[in-house]
Amino acid sequence: MSLAIKGLRFAYGTNVVFDRLDAAPFNRGEMTALVGPNGVGKSSLFRMIAGHLKPLGGAVSLDGVNISTLPDRQRAERVFLLSQHTAMRAALAVFDVVLLAKRGWQGGKASDSDVRQVEETLDLLGIEHLSDRLITELSGGQQQLVALCQALVRDPQVLLLDEPTSALDLRRQLEVLSLVQKITIERKIITIAALHDLSLACRFADRFMLISRDGVVADGHPEQVLRNDMTGRAYGVRIEIERNAKGNLFVHAELAS
Amino acid sequence: MDQTVTVRAGDRYRQRMMRKTLFVTGAFVLLAVAICVDVGVGPGFFTPIQVLTALFSPGSVEPKLAIIVWDVRLPVAVMAVLIGAMLGVAGAQMQTILHNPLADPFTLGVSSAASFGAALAIALGIGLWPAGGTFFIAFNAFVFALGTSLVLFMFTRMRGVTVETFVLVGIALFFTFNALLAFIQYQSSEAQLQQIIFWMMGSLARASWTKIAICAGLLLLLVPLCWARNSMMTALAMGDDRAASLGVPVQRLRLEMLASISLLAATATAFVGTIGFVGLVGPHIARMFVGEDQRYFIPVSAAAGAAILSVASTLSKAITPGVIYPIGIITALVGVPFFLSLVLSIRRETWR
Numbered sequence: 267m268s269l270a271i272k273g274l275r276f277a278y279g280t281n282v283v284f285d286r287l288d289a290a291p292f293n294r295g296e297m298t299a300l301v302g303p304n305g306v307g308k309s310s311l312f313r314m315i316a317g318h319l320k321p322l323g324g325a326v327s328l329d330g331v332n333i334s335t336l337p338d339r340q341r342a343e344r345v346f347l348l349s350q351h352t353a354m355r356a357a358l359a360v361f362d363v364v365l366l367a368k369r370g371w372q373g374g375k376a377s378d379s380d381v382r383q384v385e386e387t388l389d390l391l392g393i394e395h396l397s398d399r400l401i402t403e404l405s406g407g408q409q410q411l412v413a414l415c416q417a418l419v420r421d422p423q424v425l426l427l428d429e430p431t432s433a434l435d436l437r438r439q440l441e442v443l444s445l446v447q448k449i450t451i452e453r454k455i456i457t458i459a460a461l462h463d464l465s466l467a468c469r470f471a472d473r474f475m476l477i478s479r480d481g482v483v484a485d486g487h488p489e490q491v492l493r494n495d496m497t498g499r500a501y502g503v504r505i506e507i508e509r510n511a512k513g514n515l516f517v518h519a520e521l522a523s
Numbered sequence: 524m525d526q527t528v529t530v531r532a533g534d535r536y537r538q539r540m541m542r543k544t545l546f547v548t549g550a551f552v553l554l555a556v557a558i559c560v561d562v563g564v565g566p567g568f569f570t571p572i573q574v575l576t577a578l579f580s581p582g583s584v585e586p587k588l589a590i591i592v593w594d595v596r597l598p599v600a601v602m603a604v605l606i607g608a609m610l611g612v613a614g615a616q617m618q619t620i621l622h623n624p625l626a627d628p629f630t631l632g633v634s635s636a637a638s639f640g641a642a643l644a645i646a647l648g649i650g651l652w653p654a655g656g657t658f659f660i661a662f663n664a665f666v667f668a669l670g671t672s673l674v675l676f677m678f679t680r681m682r683g684v685t686v687e688t689f690v691l692v693g694i695a696l697f698f699t700f701n702a703l704l705a706f707i708q709y710q711s712s713e714a715q716l717q718q719i720i721f722w723m724m725g726s727l728a729r730a731s732w733t734k735i736a737i738c739a740g741l742l743l744l745l746v747p748l749c750w751a752r753n754s755m756m757t758a759l760a761m762g763d764d765r766a767a768s769l770g771v772p773v774q775r776l777r778l779e780m781l782a783s784i785s786l787l788a789a790t791a792t793a794f795v796g797t798i799g800f801v802g803l804v805g806p807h808i809a810r811m812f813v814g815e816d817q818r819y820f821i822p823v824s825a826a827a828g829a830a831i832l833s834v835a836s837t838l839s840k841a842i843t844p845g846v847i848y849p850i851g852i853i854t855a856l857v858g859v860p861f862f863l864s865l866v867l868s869i870r871r872e873t874w875r
Binding site: 316318338339340341342343346347348349351354355356357358359361362363365366367369370371372381382384385388394397398400413416420 | 531532533535536537539622752754755757758760761762764765767768769770771772810814815816
């Protein structure tokens with residue numbers, strides 16, 4: 267019962283992104299932080315897991331079923347990708363877009379239970395008071411919260427979050443990540459989040475997967491990956507780790523020159 | 524107790540949907556009024572009561588009135604409404620699939636291709652319709668308009684079904700057909716030139732019950748097909764990535780909608796010439812009042828487009844008694860001030 271990535275190959279034209287990417291299986295109830303420098307293909311990997319991009323070779327499979335062979339609708343019920351750009355320009359109200367995510371694109375009227383679940387999810391992220399506002403009127407951070415509402419209300423088995431906290435304030439970052447962590451455990455789902463703030467990431471993630479130009483270069487427990495020399499090398503920095511009195515890890519990076 | 528705080532988000536959502544449904548109903552009632560006025564106005568003014576009597580019991584009014592209403596004015600009035608609705612729907616779909624509120628049904632070069640087809644028939648007598656007669660020019664315009672979409676379809680095979688492909692190929696087609704059209708105009712006689720220009724200005728005078736039946740049939744065919752894709756299109760309005768995450772087959776949906784837009788725009792242009800503005804502004808009016816939830820966006824776009832053309836049709840007869848101005852001129856002239864006053868008077872808060 268897990269998500270597996272085997273021998274994934276992908277290229278944009280002649281620009282090879284992955285050459286046989288393999289990863290240890292992702293387990294349910296586990297939150298993985300996907301880390302690595304810009305432009306190594308984190309978003310592309312997410313898109314392939316979500317089935318938006320077809321790999322040139324290899325496969326992503328969920329519980330033994332190849333994701334890319336699933337019909338659009340079934341795949342979308344199991345895997346949800348929250349893409350990096352959460353800004354929306356549509357003249358739609360917050361409640362409407364979350365309800366749309368809940369119901370997918372089946373026609374007809376929304377049932378009472380759908381409406382209630384949307385209310386609960388909005389409450390969960392503390393944006394119930396915004397429900398009638400148009401998404402275009404919201405700030406970037408608020409739009410990101412709306413997008414997270416869409417992700418949570420879908421109740422997927424695999425939740426892919428591409429930089430889910432990039433526009434959030436300090437408190438919201440903590441709230442959102444602890445909520446995602448809680449939901450991952452409660453609902454026994456597979457969560458993979460691309461995060462750039464490594465200190466923040468290692469407080470919530472059970473596992474770090476570091477990718478660079480050469481594919482997966484380190485994978486395992488967050489501290490273990492951070493102490494690995496490969497991590498600093500992948501980013502081109504010197505990394506020092508410190509543990510504070512509460513036991514949280516802090517990552518300091520310096521330009522390696 | 525402050526009641527607004529205690530109302531749950533779900534209830535507020537239901538209230539909003541109710542308001543929108545009422546708005547859609549109201550829009551169509553207004554449209555019916557506009558038709559009655561349109562039929563009443565002209566050389567010889569009829570009151571709405573007279574018009575309604577002539578419409579619903581033609582036997583009870585004097586024959587002259589019945590003939591004027593049924594054979595002269597009603598075809599034009601109904602044609603205005605149908606064409607307006609077709610352009611409104613096509614414009615709403617185009618703005619949604621291109622994620623661009625500046626798009627209209629003619630963005631991808633449909634109107635210039637149609638004009639070229641018409642000019643070919645008018646100036647050179649080259650027609651694709653075997654029988655000649657009423658449909659000689661219209662059919663040419665239709666085939667060329669649809670042809671642009673086929674070219675677009677072919678390009679999407681090479682470059683993918685992206686917004687960029689659509690717009691770039693659309694622009695290329697627009698300039699190509701404009702150049703070809705200019706070429707024909709340069710070569711044609713004065714009389715032919717005049718005819719081409721008049722054709723391009725757009726006119727409802729070419730309305731007939733046969734054309735109305737074709738337009739109505741097309742709408743009856745396409746509206747249910749598009750209705751079934753409502754929530755997919757609403758999802759697409761949120762952006763390609765988000766729609767794909769909800770399982771929407773984005774590329775296929777975009778091509779399906781392009782087919783619908785092409786048919787609507789090509790038919791409208793073939794029958795009444797190029798009527799700009801309606802397909803751009805109808806959806807904008809709808810967006811201001813009911814937002815982009817397609818269940819309301821599409822009907823209100825249709826109603827708004829129809830209402831604009833209906834009012835324009837009335838005015839084209841009323842400005843100078845005895846003269847019917849080409850509707851293409853009137854639409855923009857009266858539509859722009861109306862639209863601008865709407866934009867300025869509506870507060871942002873009500874855009875939902």
